[in-house]
Amino acid sequence: MSGELVDLSRRTEPRRVDAEICVIGSGCGGATAARVLAEAGHEVVVLEEGGDYTGPELTQRDGAMYDQLYMDRGGRMTDNRAVSILQGRVLGGGGVINACDVVPIPDGVLEFWRRRHGLTEFTEAALSPHRAAALEDLSASRILDSQLNRANQLLRSGAEALGLRGENMMHNRVGCIGLGTCLIGCPANAKRNPRFVSIPRALEVGVRFFTRARAVRIDDGTRELKRVRARTLDPRGYHEQRDFEVRAKIVILAANAIGSAALLLRSGLGNSRVGRDVSLQPQIPVTGLFDERVDAFRGIPQAYAVTHHERIDAERGLSGFRIEAIMGTPGIVSTLFPFTGAEGKTLMTTYAHVAAALCLVPDEATGTVEVSNAGRPVVRYQQSAEHKQRMREAVRVAARIYLAAGATRVLVPASRPIELRSEADLDRVDALTLEPATAPLLSAHQQGGVRFAASASRGAADPDGCVYGTRGVYVFDSSGFPSTSSTHTMTPIITVSRYLSAKLSASLG
Amino acid sequence: MSVTRRRVLLLGLGLTATALASGGALLGLRGSAPRVAGLRILGDAEYRTLAAVARAHLPPGGAITPGADELDLARAFDGYLADEPPDVQREAKQALALFEFGPLLFDRRLATFSNLSRAEQLEEWESWLSSDSLIRRQIAGSLKRFLSLVYYDHRAVWPAIGYPGPSFSTRSHR
Numbered sequence: 314m315s316g317e318l319v320d321l322s323r324r325t326e327p328r329r330v331d332a333e334i335c336v337i338g339s340g341c342g343g344a345t346a347a348r349v350l351a352e353a354g355h356e357v358v359v360l361e362e363g364g365d366y367t368g369p370e371l372t373q374r375d376g377a378m379y380d381q382l383y384m385d386r387g388g389r390m391t392d393n394r395a396v397s398i399l400q401g402r403v404l405g406g407g408g409v410i411n412a413c414d415v416v417p418i419p420d421g422v423l424e425f426w427r428r429r430h431g432l433t434e435f436t437e438a439a440l441s442p443h444r445a446a447a448l449e450d451l452s453a454s455r456i457l458d459s460q461l462n463r464a465n466q467l468l469r470s471g472a473e474a475l476g477l478r479g480e481n482m483m484h485n486r487v488g489c490i491g492l493g494t495c496l497i498g499c500p501a502n503a504k505r506n507p508r509f510v511s512i513p514r515a516l517e518v519g520v521r522f523f524t525r526a527r528a529v530r531i532d533d534g535t536r537e538l539k540r541v542r543a544r545t546l547d548p549r550g551y552h553e554q555r556d557f558e559v560r561a562k563i564v565i566l567a568a569n570a571i572g573s574a575a576l577l578l579r580s581g582l583g584n585s586r587v588g589r590d591v592s593l594q595p596q597i598p599v600t601g602l603f604d605e606r607v608d609a610f611r612g613i614p615q616a617y618a619v620t621h622h623e624r625i626d627a628e629r630g631l632s633g634f635r636i637e638a639i640m641g642t643p644g645i646v647s648t649l650f651p652f653t654g655a656e657g658k659t660l661m662t663t664y665a666h667v668a669a670a671l672c673l674v675p676d677e678a679t680g681t682v683e684v685s686n687a688g689r690p691v692v693r694y695q696q697s698a699e700h701k702q703r704m705r706e707a708v709r710v711a712a713r714i715y716l717a718a719g720a721t722r723v724l725v726p727a728s729r730p731i732e733l734r735s736e737a738d739l740d741r742v743d744a745l746t747l748e749p750a751t752a753p754l755l756s757a758h759q760q761g762g763v764r765f766a767a768s769a770s771r772g773a774a775d776p777d778g779c780v781y782g783t784r785g786v787y788v789f790d791s792s793g794f795p796s797t798s799s800t801h802t803m804t805p806i807i808t809v810s811r812y813l814s815a816k817l818s819a820s821l822g
Numbered sequence: 823m824s825v826t827r828r829r830v831l832l833l834g835l836g837l838t839a840t841a842l843a844s845g846g847a848l849l850g851l852r853g854s855a856p857r858v859a860g861l862r863i864l865g866d867a868e869y870r871t872l873a874a875v876a877r878a879h880l881p882p883g884g885a886i887t888p889g890a891d892e893l894d895l896a897r898a899f900d901g902y903l904a905d906e907p908p909d910v911q912r913e914a915k916q917a918l919a920l921f922e923f924g925p926l927l928f929d930r931r932l933a934t935f936s937n938l939s940r941a942e943q944l945e946e947w948e949s950w951l952s953s954d955s956l957i958r959r960q961i962a963g964s965l966k967r968f969l970s971l972v973y974y975d976h977r978a979v980w981p982a983i984g985y986p987g988p989s990f991s992t993r994s995h996r
Contacts (some may be wrong), residue, residue: 375974376975393956405933445921492988494988501990551905643974644970648967654878654879654948657879657880662885662886662982662983666984689907
């Protein structure tokens with residue numbers, strides 16, 4: 314039995330399909346669930362809002378790729394425009410546009426989930442086979458020293474000069490040729506993401522994938538047979554075209570931490586916790602300018618992490634911060650640079666001499682998702698004073714690292730730009746107020762919104778992923794994570810989706 | 823009471839309307855200029871406001887040629903908006919209106935943005951980027967992001983910044 318991959322933007326039929334299970338979203342959560350359930354003999358249909366981009370269709374150009382591969386054409390932000398929310402909208406989801414970082418859920422986080430959130434079944438023993446399978450799916454390996462580009466070498470040398478602990482990261486690249494444009498897709502198809510692992514396997518075992526299909530609501534969520542109402546999109550994914558419907562007994566949401574909650578809210582499904590408990594894990598960039606040519610835009614952009622300040626324990630889960638190298642193509646990097654006018658243009662002439670880092674600062678899950686009158690998600694999020702303080706501390710450390718590595722200038726992008734030329738300037742970081750829209754904060758690892766919890770009073774979905782108040786509507790993506798699972802969510806999502814899919818399959822018989 | 827972006831935007835537009843109603847002569851502040859052909863969403867005045875903003879952010883000459891005008895970034899924004907939902911188009915047009923009348927509303931200048939000198943436009947633009955007002959930072963930040971991304975994605979800009987361009991070719995990957 315083989316499945317099919319149907320681009321609904323180019324077809325007027327079908328208008329309705331029936332299946333046992335409908336999965337919404339084809340990323341790490343959705344593709345994994347579809348594959349595992351189909352391998353167990355279930356009939357599965359997957360809806361994906363984005364298109365299918367592989368090989369040379371991934372053009373390495375900012376404008377076209379952010380437009381086509383990212384949710385809201387790369388423009389999704391919190392309501393106060395404080396945090397840019399990066400989410401995939403493409404067959405394969407976030408795995409297509411992430412930096413390939415493989416960071417499993419630490420045991421300390423699982424213990425935190427058990428203690429604080431009552432997820433007693435989320436044990437190391439229960440999760441470990443699925444974690445192992447996730448790592449196998451990803452062909453996970455440690456990045457070699459020989460694969461560190463100059464920007465990552467500089468981050469490491471600066472950290473080592475300061476005595477800070479760090480490591481080469483794990484990744485899911487096979488056959489990487491160092492193009493450097495991971496964040497807008499890999500035309501060499503070197504990422505072992507869902508597009509090249511779970512989706513081909515799912516097709517082999519009969520899964521039907523429908524792309525350019527935007528799920529807009531779920532009707533009859535409390536009845537045995539549910540109707541997932543979708544709208545097909547035009548070939549570029551801009552405009553809705555016609556209705557499309559899937560009838561299924563089981564619906565699995567894997568539409569990302571914003572989209573899954575928004576779909577439940579639009580459908581009037583679930584309890585009052587739906588749309589709450591959202592973590593954005595905001596990041597802030599810091600750039601070092603060097604006399605030497607760094608060419609950070611080539612090679613693996615994110616290969617070395619300074620983990621010295623990361624804290625993992627059963628009391629708070631993941632906290633502290635980590636600092637990782639990063640780089641992008643000129644368009645996206647320019648949006649992170651401070652200054653404007655002639656001064657801004659002059660600064661961009663140093664592009665090839667820049668090494669950039671992201672400070673990843675785990676947060677409390679205090680954000681919310683609502684739905685606007687137009688039906689689109691509205692994400693509300695405020696940084697706490699403690700989180701701001703931790704982020705400033707991370708910026709200070711990143712600045713010290715670059716100065717120790719020989720940077721002539723360190724720039725912190727803010728509406729009133731901060732520049733440091735020596736350690737004597739470190740106090741300038743205190744001017745980083747982090748008031749909304751004063752610094753280009755990024756979120757690449759959204760979690761929560763349909764939190765897993767042992768009771769309906771504490772969360773929106775039960776420990777099996779079933780949304781409270783529904784019958785057979787599940788959530789198998791990072792929406793369910795009760796706190797930040799890891800600094801990088803690809804591996805945790807695949808792990809948890811495998812775990813929950815196996816449980817669901819067993820319960821269905 | 824928290825003041826939302828939309829509330830402030832509406833407040834700003836209300837003030838703009840009041841200012842216009844109080845003296846039709848203020849309309850003259852916008853000047854007259856030839857029609858802009860081929861726009862899909864923006865009006866002529868909105869196009870000219872955005873073109874002036876783009877010129878302030880990415881002026882001609884200097885370390886990198888070309889400037890924003892040569893790449894017609896305002897038209898690129900118009901094309902982008904054409905594929906956005908109606909409420910987003912409406913909000914963008916409102917934001918440009920607020921920006922155009924910003925000097926009048928926020929700085930007590932008897933001029934609109936398009937009618938300021940180049941130096942004054944840069945000063946005004948910078949004041950929006952670093953403003954204490956959330957709505958001004960939000961609007962300026964959004965415009966800056968779009969303009970920067972489109973400008974630096976352009977091949978004509980890359981030689982000056984030392985970027986050799988996309989490195990993948992099917993031939994090199996055989």
